[in-house]
Amino acid sequence: MDKNEKAANKVKIQHVIKALERRNMASYYCEDSQEAVAKALEMIPEGAKVACGGSMTLAEAGLKEALKEGEYDFTDPFSFLDAEKSMEARRQALLSDVFVTSANAVTLDGEIVNIDGTGNRMAAVIFGPKKVIFIVGVNKLVLSEKDAVDRIKNDACSPNCIRLNKKTPCALTGKCGNCLSRGNTVCCHTVTTRFSSIDDRMHVILVNEKLGY
Numbered sequence: 616m617d618k619n620e621k622a623a624n625k626v627k628i629q630h631v632i633k634a635l636e637r638r639n640m641a642s643y644y645c646e647d648s649q650e651a652v653a654k655a656l657e658m659i660p661e662g663a664k665v666a667c668g669g670s671m672t673l674a675e676a677g678l679k680e681a682l683k684e685g686e687y688d689f690t691d692p693f694s695f696l697d698a699e700k701s702m703e704a705r706r707q708a709l710l711s712d713v714f715v716t717s718a719n720a721v722t723l724d725g726e727i728v729n730i731d732g733t734g735n736r737m738a739a740v741i742f743g744p745k746k747v748i749f750i751v752g753v754n755k756l757v758l759s760e761k762d763a764v765d766r767i768k769n770d771a772c773s774p775n776c777i778r779l780n781k782k783t784p785c786a787l788t789g790k791c792g793n794c795l796s797r798g799n800t801v802c803c804h805t806v807t808t809r810f811s812s813i814d815d816r817m818h819v820i821l822v823n824e825k826l827g828y
């Protein structure tokens with residue numbers, strides 16, 4: 616990313632920060648993923664029960680590794696090879712002190728838009744964990760809710776389905792076919808978070824670099 620693009624992205628992120636604050640969601644600007652991980656860790660007390668949603672961003676940024684190595688009671692439900700154990704860890708994540716995740720898209724007006732397959736990530740964002748921390752790369756910022764869904768279905772789902780070995784139209788053709796295929800579709804729940812009704816619960820770390828899909 617050249618310096619002008621970086622500067623333009625910074626302006627955009629600062630605009631989104633103001634929009635998120637109006638929605639009772641604390642938000643922070645970070646120059647890169649290293650700074651973002653440090654910011655997230657600053658908000659997590661030692662000994663806290665921490666869980667995460669499925670996310671390429673968290674792995675790429677290095678937050679999962681930092682949580683594993685730190686003094687936290689951290690569970691990554693996606694580290695279990697056994698499907699039953701993974702599902703149980705996703706249920707237990709709803710009782711965590713802190714839930715860390717990314718978002719599929721954030722509008723310039725501060726709405727957080729996610730599309731989930733199983734729905735465990737959305738369930739934890741909506742209710743359960745005392746604190747939710749999002750790490751979001753600048754590539755996830757979009758103009759509107761409609762653009763958010765378009766981005767998720769036409770840009771994010773295709774590489775995600777290829778990663779998960781799903782036989783979906785987006786994985787096979789690069790274009791969403793609005794599939795309804797049991798065991799394949801990853802688009803079961805579309806959730807827009809437009810306000811936090813609980814103070815000091817939602818925290819959004821916006822990073823001026825490309826992270827995740």
Ligand code: SF4
Pocket residue numbers: 767768769772773776783784785786790791792793794795799800801802
């Ligand atoms: S609905 Fe199906 S084809 Fe469309 S993006 Fe989702 S998984 Fe891919």
